[in-house]
Amino acid sequence: MNRVGIAGGVIQVLLVTGGAPLLAGVMRQVRARLEGRAGPGVGQPWRDLRKLLRKEPVTPAGTSELYRVAPLVLVATTAVAAAVAPFVTAASAIGPAADLFAVAALLAMGTATLALAAIDTGTPFGGMGASREVTIMALAEPTLLVSVFALSVRAGSTGLAAIVGATLHDPARVLSPGSLLAAVALGVVTIAETGRLPVDNPATHLELTMVHEAMTLEYAGPDLALVELASAMRLCVFLGLLASLFAPWGIAVSAAPLALAVGAAAFAVKVGLLGAGLAAAEVFMAKLRLFRVPELLAGSFLLALLAVTASWFLAA
Amino acid sequence: MNLAAYGLSAAATIALAAAIAALVVPARWRPAVSGTGTALAGLAGLVGGAAAAGGQSFAVALPGVLPLSGVSLAADPLSGVFMAVTGGVAVSVGIYAIGYARHTGTGPVPAAVLPLFAASMLGVLAAASVPTLLACWELMALASLLLVLTEHRRRPEVAEAGRWYAVMTHLGFACILAGLMIFAAHAGGDSFAALRAGAGRLAPAAWGTVFVLTLAGFGSKAGMVPLHAWLPRAHPEAPSHVSALMSAAMVNLGVYGIIRVDFGLLGGGGARGWWLLVLALGAVSAVYGILQAAMCGDLKRLLGYSTSENMGLVLIGVGAAGLFAASGQRLLAGLALAAALLHVANHAAFKTLLFLSAGSVLRGTGIRDLDALGGLRAPMPVTTAAFGWGALAASALPPGTAFVSEWLLVQALIHGFPGGGTAAAVVLPTAVAAVALTAGLAVATFVKAFGIGFLARPRSDGAARAVESPVSMLAGMGLAGAACAVLALAPGLVLPAIARAVSATGLAGEPPPTGGGLLTLRLAGVAGAVSPMLLTIALLAVMLAAAAGLRAVPGRRARRAARLWDCGAGPLTARMEYTATSFAEPLQRVFDDVVAPETDIDVSHHDEARYLVAAVEYRSRVPDRIEHRLYRPVLAAVGAWGTAGRRLAPGSVHRYLGYGFCAVTVLLIVLAVTR
Amino acid sequence: MFVQLLYLSCGALLMTAVLIVWRRPLTAIVKVLAVQGMALAALAGVLAARGHDAELAAIAAGVLALRGVALPLLLRRALAAGPAATGQSRETRPLVNVAASLLATAALVLLAYAVSGPLTALAPSPAAHAIPVGIAVMLTGFFVLVTRRRALSQLAGFLLMDNGITATGFLTGAGTGLVVELGVSLDVLLAVLVLQVLTSRMREAFGDTDLDELRELHD
C-alpha cells in the first residue's frame, strides 16, 4: 500500500472504466470494416451508454432487490479486479489484498450475481442464459486456475506483482514453452469467460442461441447501461491480464508521472491491439454448438496442464 | 483443573441433566428443555475447546469408570479446535431446535438424545485412549442413529435411510476397532501416548494395515467416496437440526480421527503412497460429491452431497500435508494442514446455516424438491437471506468463507510443486485442477439451489403458502451466519489457534504457517497474501460510488414498475420457469459419461392410427452411480450368503448342540497343535 | 539460447500433437502434421548446430523434406482424391468423444513424464530433460491410432507416433542413424501411397472409408 499503488490503482480503474466502451467501439469498427460496412465509429458505445443513463429504469413485476443490486455488484467486482491487476503499475492499489486467484474469484462472483438476477425474473430466457453461463464458467475454472499455476511456478508466487516482476526481470521467459502454452490456454478462457465467438455471439438476436445476452433481456435504462459497461470492462480486464502477464513491458515501477503516463499509454495500446486482433479473428469464425464448447475447454485445460508440466520439466 | 477441563465436565453434566429432564418434563416443555440443554452443553464445549485451542491442555485418567481399562481424557490444541467447532454448531442447533421441535413435535427419546449426541461428540474429541475413543464413538453413532429415526413413523423412507446408516456406520466402527486393536497390540499399550511411542515399532505391513483400516473407518464417517452412500440418504431424512449437527459437526470427527491417528499417532511417516491415496480419495470425493449435488433436485440431499464434497477438499489438504511431511517439506505440510482445519471450521459454519435454513423452508412449505419451490423471498425474507449468505459462503467466492480456506489449500498445493520431484509434478497440478473444477461446480450448484429454490415465482401451492419461521429458529440461523461472517472477513482471529493445533500434531512446521494480522492473510515462508476484509470494503465502496454516480446523472428519470416482458404473448406462468432439473441439464449432458443419468421416454399412440401420438411421457433421474456399481453387487452377494446360511439352521436342537460341540473340540485341537 | 530453441521446438511438438487430437477436419489435421514435421526438423537442426554434427544436419534436412513437405502433400492429395471428394472430410464420430480423448491425452502426458524419469537420469542434459515430450507425442499418436475411425486420421496417428519415436531418438542423443531414419520415412511413404490407392478403390466400391464398414468385407 504505497503512493505508486494508490495512484496506479486509481488510474487503472479510471482507464478501464473510460476505455472499455472505446475498446468495444474499436472491435465493432474493425468488424464493420471487414464486413465492408462503414461502422458507427469508435465512440458509439459511449453514446449508447449516455442515452441509456438518461432513459427510465424499469422494475419488472415480481423481481426483488437482488435484481436491482446485481448491476452494481457486477460493476464493482470488475472495477476492483481492475484496481488490483497490474495494468499500469505492478504495485497493487490495495496492498497485498489480492492475487490472481482473487481476481478470478471476483470476476466469477460478478457472473454468479448476474445469473441469480436473471433467474430472479422468472422468465424462461433468463433461466436459460443463467444455466448456460454458469455451466461454461464452471468448466472454464480448471483451465484458469491451472494456467495461473503454470505462471506462478515461474515466479514462485501467485501474486500478480511477483509474476509480472519476474517476467520483466527475465524477458526471455516469455518464449519458454510453458509460458506460450499457458498464453494459449488463457486466451481460450478469455474468449469463454467474456462470451465472444465461438463460444457466444455477442451480436445475436436469437434468444435460443444466447448465453450472456439472454440474462440481460429484462434490464432497461441505467441498469442496462451498468450491465453493458461491466461486460465491456470485463473484456478489457481479461485482455489486460493477458497483455500484462505475457507482455508486461511499459508497466510503471516508479510513481513518476511520466512513468505512469507511459504505463497507461502502453496498456491502452496493448489492449487495443489485442481487441482488434480478436475482432478480426471473430470474422473468420462461426459460433460453436453449445455442447461443442466443452471440447474447446477440455482442449484448453490440456494445454494449461501441459504448460505446468512443461514449466517443470522444460525449465529453460 | 483448568478452563478446558471445567468446560468439558460442565458440558457433560449439562447434557446428562438435560437428557433426564427431557424425559420427565411434560411434552409442552420438552423442546425448550432439550434445545436449551444442547445449546448450553455446546456453549460449555465451545468455551472449553477455545481454552484448549488457546494452549490450556489437560489430561485425566479415571480408572474404574469403564470396566477393564478406565476412561482417560485429554485435550490439546488439535482436539480443542474440533471441540470449539462442535460446540459452536451445537449452540446454534440447540437454539434452533426449540422452535423446530415445537413445530414438528418431538417424542421424549429424541429430545433426550439430542444433548447426549452433542456431549458424545465432545467425548470422542476428548478421548485419550483407544477404549475411551471407541466407547464414545459407539455412543455417538447410536445417538445419531436414534435421531435419524425420529420421524420413521411418519415416513417409511426414513426407516430405509436409518438401515443404511446403521449398517455403514457399524462397518466403519468395525474397521476402526480392528485397526486400533492391531495398532495397540503392536505398540504395547492402548493410551494415545503409548501408541505414539510405539508407532516406530510397527512393521511396514502392520503400519499399512492400521492406516488403511482407520482411513476406511474414519473416512466413511467423513462421507469419503466410495464410502459415502449413507450420507446423502441419512441427511435428508433426519430432522433438519439433526442434519445440521451431523453434517457440520459429526463428519468432522472422521477428519479428526484421520489427523489424530494416521497423522499424529502413526507419526505420519511411512511411504508417500499412502498419503497419495488419501489425496486421491479426497479429490474423487470432492469432484464426485459436487457433481452429484449439481444434478440433485432435493434441497437437503444436495446439501448432503456438498458435505461429501467439502470433506473431500479437507482430505486433499490432509493428504497433501502427509505428502509434504513425508518428503520433508514441514513448512508446507503445516500450511496444507492449516488449510484443511480452516476449511473444517468454515464448512461447519456455512453448512449449519444452510441446513438450518433448509429446515426452515421445509417447515414453512413442507417441500424439499427444488423443482416445486421458488418465490420464497417475499414470504420468508430472513430465511432467504440466510440461505443466500450460506450459498455465497459455500461457493468459494469472495467475500464468502470457503474462499479463504480454498485459497490457502491451493497456495499449499502450488508451492509444494517445485520441491516435490516428479511425483509432485504429476499429482499437484491434477489436484489443483480438481479443486478448481470443484469450486466452479460449487458455484453452479449453489446458484441453482438459491436462485431456483428461493427466487423467481413459486412453482407449487406449498411454496405459495410459505410462512416465515419463529424467532428461535431465526436466531439459530443468525448465530451461524454471524460465524460465517467472522470466519470470512477476519480469518486472522482463528488462525493462531489453528497454527497451534497444526504444531500439536508434531509433524508440521514449527513457525505458524500464516500471519499478517486480522486483515491480511500472509503466508510465512512462501510468498502469498490475500485480504478478504479489504476486498469486501473495496467492493462496497465501488458499489456506493456507482450508485451515487447513477443518482448524479443529469435528467435521469424515475423508476417505473412494468409487467414482465412476455414477448407480447399471454402472461408467463410458473410452469414456464426454469426448474432445477432444466438448470442442471447442460452439466448433466457434459458429464453424461460420468453420472450416467437414466432417462426413459414412453410414447403412447391413439387407438385409431399409430401415427397419432396421444401422449409422450419423459422420465429422467440421476442415480448415484458408485452406489449402483459398488454396493448393489455386494448387497446381492450378502443376500445370497444369507439364504445359503439358512440351510444350516433347520431347527433341530441336536444340530445346534452339534455345532457347539464341533466348535469346542476344533478349538481344543487347534490349541493342542499350536502349543 | 540453444536450450530455449530446443525447448520451443519441443513445445511446438506437444502443441501440434494436442491439435491433432483436438481438430476434426482432416485437412486441418494434415496441415498440423506439416507443422509438426517442421518442428521435428527444427529440433534436429538445433541439436545438429549445437553439436556441430553434419550427419544430424543432413537428417534434419531429410526430415524437413519428407515429413514437413512430402508426406503432407501426398496426404492432401489422398484427401482430395478420397474422403474430401465424397464429402467425408471430417473425423465425425471417433470411438472416444473428443473431450474425453483430450483428457485421456492429458493423462498420457502425465504418464510419460512419470515414466521417463530413469531415461532422463541416465544422462542429465537439457536435451534429456525433454525426453518426456517425445514419449508423450508417441503415446498420443498411439491413442489416436486406436480411437479414430477414418483411415486417414489413423494414418495421422501413425505419423504422430513415428514423429514421437524420432524425437525421442534425437533427444536421447543416441540419434537414429540416417539409414534407419530414411527407412522409417520411406515405409511411411509407402503406407501413404498404398492408402491413396486403397481409398480411391474403396471409394469406387463403397463410396466411404469408414473402417468399421470394412468389417462387412469378411463375408
Next chain:
Amino acid sequence: MLSLWRAIRAAGRIAEPSPPRPGPGLAAGALGGSVQVRHVDAGSCNGCEVEIGAAFGPVYDAERYGARLVASPRHADVLLVTGVVTRNMAEPLRRTYDAVPAPKRVVAVGDCARDCGVLAGAYGVAGAAGDIVPVDAGVPGCPPRPEAIVAALRELTGR
C-alpha cells in the same frame, strides 16, 4: 480462411457514401446519436422486412448513423412497426409499446402500417399502427426503399 481473406480484400468497402445529414429530427436531443430499434411485424407481407434487412445490410449500413437492432423492447428506444395490425397482433403491439422505457418513438414503416394501404377494411384488420399505439413518424412506400427507412432512422439519431 485465406479464401475468405481474399474475398474481403476484393470486396473492400461496400457501403455507399452517406447522403447529406437531415435537419434536426424528432428525437435528436433525447436520444443523442444512439437509437436502439425493435422491429414489430404486426401482420406484414414481409416486403418491408426485406427492405429493413437491406437498410441494415452492408450497402446502406444504417448502423453507421448509430441505429442498431436489438433483441428486447426493454433495450429499445424505437419501434419499427410493419404491416396492418391484425386482431391477434393488436394486444401484443400494445404490450411491446408498454415494455419500451421512455423516451420512446414509434415509426410506421410502409403504407400498410401508416394507413392500412390496400388492406383497409379487410377482415381481421384491427387498423393501422396509429390506431393502436401513438405513431411519431411514417415511411411511405409499398414497400419503402431502404434509403427512405435509413433517412427516417437518421432523423431519430440526428447523425
